[in-house]
Amino acid sequence: MIKIENLSYSFPQKDLYNKISFTLEDDQHCAFIGTSGSGKSTLIDIIMDPERYMFDGNLEIKPNCKIGYVSQFSQLDKTKETTVFEYLGEEFFKLQNEITSICTEMETSSHIDFLLEKYQQALDSLDAIGGDDFESLLNKKLNLANLMKHKDSRISALSGGEFKLIQVVKEMLHSPDLMLMDEPDVFLDFENLNSLKNLINSHQGTMLIITHNRYLLNHCFNKIIHLENMELQEFDGRYIDYNFSLLQTKIELLELAIADDDEIERNEAIINKLRFFASIYSDASNGKALKARIKIQERLEERRIKAPFLDIKQPDIRLTTYNEAEEIIALKVTDYNVAFDETLLENVNFEIKSSDKVAIIGSNGTGKTTLLRDIFKNNQASIEINPEIKVAYLSQLQGEILNESNTILEEFLSIGFETHEEIKSYVSNYGFEREILEQKIGSLSGGEKNILQLAKVAASKANMLLLDEPTSHLDTYSQIALEKAIENYNGAIIMISHDYYSIINCMDYVLIIEDKTIRKMRMRKFRKMIYADYFDKDYLEIEQKKKSIEMKIELAIKNTDFELAKSLAQELESLIKLL
Template identity: 85%
Template structure:
């Protein structure tokens, strides 16, 4: 369906791809992964509209291929006066109305042949998207997404997460040959994320989906395309098997690298000697010996670890505080209520201690973000923050915290940094190279903006963090780096999240919003709730064991204990089979 061959493309300030190649075949469900800012969304744009881009190499797409698309930035139009059913069935209803209008026109027109031709065109278009059963198909998809009860609601009444699912359903029912989605999971609550998983798995045609969501990656795909440092590789199989193959490659190559590095050093000395001899003595045999030795050196270099895929650099996220306080009540919320068009939260009460790490969860549209913002503003009589507590806030609306018209340099001068060198050194830990320091923030990817927010939050040295969907848009490597940073943080955290893994790996307990109120839930009960809806028995426990073994392998590799790493990889493989 799609064939990319030796494609290269560059922005004025950045090279994106260096002779990348892959194929996408009919019926494959392909996850497109890679670190934030590596060019995934741009490659999608090139596939969808190649005429807009000047690239080297070949891009072949079946000329009859119909592409459906769901953007990561789609916004709910609150003014749209149409029902959910009418919105999803828009194309079907339009074609139906066209055919009805043509039939009416035929009753009085003398030009029947032209009208018959127009009718046939509309009918062909209607049949191409499965028009005969469109009402039944809409109902099936709505049922699958657990949204059938919203069928007759106005679009304006939906939450952002519900609207995202409705967009996915609409594109699927228009029967594209290729369905492309760019981070469709961002900001979806637990139920909606599970619905998205069901929709993806029910779709029989080809899909190409950019995602960093570990739940979807582990449950929805049979092909992986991985873009890293301008290079790309493809893998036919599950994401979890792909990660294991990378780990095995890393163990093998690092073991080879120890011996290779020594041989490369010896070889380099010999090459320099042969070069000196060949320069001083033009004998042909000297030149041949030099060329042979250079070829050996090239072969040794090629055997080294392929950094783009098996040695991916994680950002060094460090959530530090200069003002650690003794265990006390950091935040007290008492009889807090909030109303928009209707009551969202009513007389809620909770306390957070100065070392608590708490997940705030609930369905889309239940008031989580509103509550977090109100705590940050701290101008309500119902919200009391300890005098010794300094608060920092990360927003899911990135422009709320970042001035997107600023360059990265300007943003950190505004944040209190004094010198160019200080800023350059600080943000390099977060994966921003010196050449992008003068880049406008608006030009960054969603993941890069979130990393930049985390860098600002960390620089504040606050002892209480309010984090609204901090893992959204982050690649999996950055998500894991953030989890480590949260584990090591010695202040209080209140975090809105729909990421199972981050909550289970980092949080002490959960505050869940239900029926306009809030209640505390232990991690044990949270796990039980998640199992009931989303996972097979013991899934998350196996994931935890898997994470523990991966950590041990990383330590063994650090200590160059390759035998232990190999034994542990066998243990890891056994756990993966259970998943």
């Protein structure tokens, strides 16, 4: 379906690919992974429209390949007056009308041959999307997506997550040879995430999907393409097996690297001694021995292990507070109500202590973001924030917190940083290299913008954080870094999230939106609800055990206890077999 050979491409500020190659066969479902800003979306853009890009290397796409595409950004407002059925059947109705028009024209025209050719082309196009079975196919897809109830609803009445699924369904109904999707899972609630999984797994055709969602990665793909540090590698198989092979390789290579380092260090000591003797004694043999040792050292340095898929930049997210006060009531919400065309929330009451870490959960479109934004604005009588509490906010609408026309330097100068060097030092911890600090924020990837928001939130040293979908667009390494930062934070956090892992790993309890109000739910009950309604209990519990062992392996590697790391890896492998 696709063959890429030795493709290289650069932006003015940054190199993206260095002679990358891969193939994608018919009917493969491929996950496209890599850290934020590594160039995944750009590569999909190149595949869709290669003529727009000046790249080196070869890109071959199957002749007459029909490509379907789902962007990571929805365009809900453009179709607001259309029903779901009309929106999904747009091409079908257009072809039907065209066929009717051609038939009418044939009754009176003398150009029958031309019209017959047009008629056949329209029939072929109709047949390509299912022909007379189109509505039946549409209904099947809506049922898979659990959206049949919205068939006659206006698009404007859908939540953002529901509309994203509708976009996926629409592209699939066009029967593309190649389906490209850029983070289709962003902002989907638990139910819609399962629907997306069903749609992906039911699709007959080749798929290339950018995703960082750990649930989808483990359930939907038979091939992995990993782009990292300008290089790319392919893996035929499941993500969970690929991840394990990376971990095994990491243990082996780091063990070899330490042996290399020891040898380099020993050789360096010998070179220093020979230099010392050569400076005292003018003996030719000392000079020859020194030159020989220097050549050995050069060879050792050249062979030093370089592993682009193991040397992955993980942001160093540090969430700290400007003070450490005794535990107080940080936030009190009393009889809060919100309505737009209809009531979303009414008679909402809860309070948050200054050390509570709380997830707000609920279906797409139930008012979670509106509530969080109102808490941040703090201009309603129903919302009371303790005077000792300083609040910072991360928005799922990144332009709400970041000025996208600013450069990274300008953005941090505007919040109190005094020198360019201070900013460069600070943002380097978040993976932003010096060469992109003069880049406009609007040109960054979605993941990079969210990391930048996290850097701003951390710089505020606020003691209550309002985080709206903070893991959206983040690669898996950044998600894990954020989880660690949240665990170590000693202030209050209110987080909207549909990421089960982040909730389970970081939160004390959840506030669940049901029947237009909010109630508190302990984590044990939340787990039971998730097991009953959305995800398999055994799978999730094994995943938690797997994460625990992975953390122990990471610690063993850090302590250079490679025997323990290998032993734990065997334990991990047996767990993975259960998955």
